[in-house]
């Protein structure tokens with residue numbers, strides 16, 4: 001899905017109103033309906049809702065949600081914050097509609113001291129007086145994509161009240177106070193923002209949600225389809241994509257009845273060293289689970305029995321050294337290579353690694369110490385070239401070794417794009433929304449994955465997966481995208497089976513399932 005800026009989303013909105021056609025209040029109704037459907041799926045009637053509404057269309061969405069929830073028998077209170085004189089037409093219309101729903105009290109707030117009198121202010125009281133209410137959830141529909149400047153006065157006070165309420169907070173479209181376009185974001189200026197547990201955003205994620213500095217205010221992100229007209233999209237230019245199921249499914253090549261292992265490539269992984277054989281084992285297992293026909297793992301000699309025992313499906317290639325790889329074998333007959341996980345940064349390893357990369361004519365994934373060594377090579381040997389068809393998979397620290405420090409995540413994103421273009425390599429920066437920068441400047445943000453994956457070993461799993469995909473003949477872009485997406489999906493499945501804190505990299509491997517998904 002193309003990622004759009006707010007101006008483009010507004011145009012898309014207007015296009016839908018004109019071409020579907022649908023009236024603007026009906027479109028708002030659809031947005032409110034999508035949120036309500038989400039809420040009734042996630043909350044029983046033991047929960048009550050306190051809906052904070054601003055005076056624009058985001059507030060209008062809040063009013064629709066309040067009316068619909070009341071229709072389903074939920075207890076709902078609405079707070080209308082009179083932060084300005086102007087109100088949008090669709091807000092006014094929905095406030096009138098709410099007048100016909102007497103069971104929803106509307107509390108008008110014109111100054112900060114009124115906040116203390118709102119329902120649900122005392123969380124402890126609910127425990128003592130069971131009749132006083134149920135567990136209350138705050139819906140944040142104060143401001144959405146329309147914010148033009150940092151919040152002040154009553155809006156800032158209310159945001160502060162919401163953040164300190166101790167309640168679960170669900171933001172509609174955008175956490176109030178957060179600029180939706182990453183270009184507008186500035187942490188030093190935007191200080192009063194809602195910190196949401198969940199953000200229900202319409203149609204497409206907003207670009208600021210994808211960057212850690214700004215996106216951390218969203219909590220869990222859920223993208224709700226409100227049926228904006230798809231004819232609008234082909235005419236649009238965007239060099240940022242959001243990688244979801246619809247993007248991924250058509251990339252997957254089927255396996256045919258008469259295929260044999262030779263059709264799925266022979267992968268070579270060079271990984272592990274004394275104390276880090278786990279990296280080689282994890283990468284190897286993930287590679288095999290991702291469809292490679294054959295796998296050889298190049299390891300120092302002491303690792304030989306370890307790998308043979310831990311991964312019986314793989315062939316093991318002993319290197320000409322005991323503790324660290326020295327790359328005594330060439331990249332010869334293999335279809336694709338994955339290098340770097342746990343190899344260390346010894347001088348002898350660097351020497352062999354440099355020779356190996358220079359001779360390499362096959363697609364390669366470079367990770368971990370392979371990247372640290374590469375950073376050194378690029379600095380000390382200005383003529384050194386990253387092999388053609390490379391996929392680099394750095395985390396933030398490894399990327400800063402390659403491309404220098406960045407002041408914030410958006411600046412880092414620019415470095416990423418520049419680095420991919422300069423070195424004509426695909427660079428996958430790992431994080432909450434991992435981002436693959438292609439040499440042509442397009443950036444692909446991942447939609448899968450969760451914090452359970454923030455553990456040692458999960459990067460080794462990704463290396464193994466992308467290596468397997470390259471070995472099967474996927475081009476570097478598609479191999480990196482499929483690897484990134486299904487790695488996150490495997491992490492999501494693992495986190496459904498046990499608490500996030502208990503998920504380990506081996507669990508992710510068990511959940512790898514690269515196929516057209518029906519869900």
Ligand SMILES: NC(=O)C1=CN([C@@H]2O[C@H](COP(=O)(O)OP(=O)(O)OC[C@H]3O[C@@H](n4cnc5c(N)ncnc54)[C@H](O)[C@@H]3O)[C@@H](O)[C@H]2O)[C@H](O)CC1
Nearest residue numbers: 013028031056057058143144145146147148149150173202
């Ligand atoms: N296609 C869609 O995604 C749809 C989105 N909808 C919702 O509409 C809002 C955007 O509504 P808009 O009226 O343009 O803006 P807001 O409600 O976010 O803001 C209202 C208003 O507030 C003023 N304002 C802005 N910033 C500040 C500030 N810092 N301090 C004080 N006042 C401020 C300004 O005048 C704004 O115009 C979108 O997020 C969705 O929730 C539709 O409902 C359906 C289609």
Ligand SMILES: [K+]
Nearest residue numbers: 140143174176
């Ligand atoms: K909001």
